[in-house]
Amino acid sequence: MTPNPPQNRGLTAIDGAMALIVILLIVQIWLLSATLESYLAGHREAAVPGAIISAILFAACLALYRFVRRIDSDVRRG
């Protein structure tokens, strides 16, 4: 069994982060469509929790993006 070189380890971490972002994005798209459907049906009470959860999901995506940037700069620098 050959050891995984650092270059590939970085790629594995980035791929994992990307997969997580894709999952979060799918949830966010569903959330937006559900909130919009609810709003168009005249139910305004879903707007606040929808916006809060969407902000949390975006913050998670942003954190993962920063993680990817850090891995990228670490691996390519070193």
Added chain:
Amino acid sequence: MSWFRKPSSAPLWREEFSVFTADERYVNRRQFTKFLTLTSFGMLVGNLWILGRSLLRRAPSYPRLTVAATGELAVGGVKTFTYPTAQDPCILVRTAGDTCVAYSQKCTHLSCAVYYEKAQNRLECPCHQGFFSIADGSVLQGPPQRALPRVVLERQGEQWVAVRMEGETT
């Protein structure tokens, strides 16, 4: 901007365009991740837009509008009018001797104009075969998910007067 790009000695072009083939895999993934994050931001903006619309929405005002005289329509007769504004088509149906009902004429699916089908005693949307109950505007069949908004009518002497809407959405 420091959230998106760390200050470094390397110029931006060197970060964004890899010189080495091995680095290209990283650059491609990082750029795709940035695209996904921006898409996520777009979703957030959409949710914030809905929130803003919800918070800033004012209660609509409904004028009193004489729709028809009581003897104007035969039983099963139909009259179209606009209420509460000129951009809101509605349909009035005389269902029985002394009973009239009125609904928004815009289908709640994709806003096609609904019409009264006398033989079936229901409102029909010809675009996608959506059927609504004449009694309360609820969906009987088809793609619409919501009932038709109802125009509340009051009888004043020999006239039917629209006073407000019920079940209106946006």
